[in-house]
Amino acid sequence: MKFIPEIKYVKCPSCEELKFHPVVTRNALSRKDNKTYVCADCGTMEALLPLREIIEETTNEKEKERLMGLHERVTEDLKKFLETN
Numbered sequence: 001m002k003f004i005p006e007i008k009y010v011k012c013p014s015c016e017e018l019k020f021h022p023v024v025t026r027n028a029l030s031r032k033d034n035k036t037y038v039c040a041d042c043g044t045m046e047a048l049l050p051l052r053e054i055i056e057e058t059t060n061e062k063e064k065e066r067l068m069g070l071h072e073r074v075t076e077d078l079k080k081f082l083e084t085n
């Protein structure tokens with residue numbers, strides 16, 4: 001997430017980091033209850049969770065391992081992207 005210095009970010013109710021935009025609707029609506037706003041980073045991570053659950057249900061162990069590796073790489077890349085943009 002791109003931080004704009006003149007905006008005073010507040011504590012995110014999910015990760016508790018100062019990443020929550022003061023204009024509530026400029027954040028992400030949590031998928032957990034569909035009414036709580038969380039910071040953009042938390043919103044992105046929540047979006048990736050269902051994918052992991054689907055992968056965990058995969059019964060083919062070799063395929064599961066491959067998809068888990070892919071999921072971890074995408075998550076790491078996304079974290080890096082969010083930190084630098």
Ligand SMILES: [Zn+2]
Nearest residue numbers: 012015039042
């Ligand atoms: Zn957060």
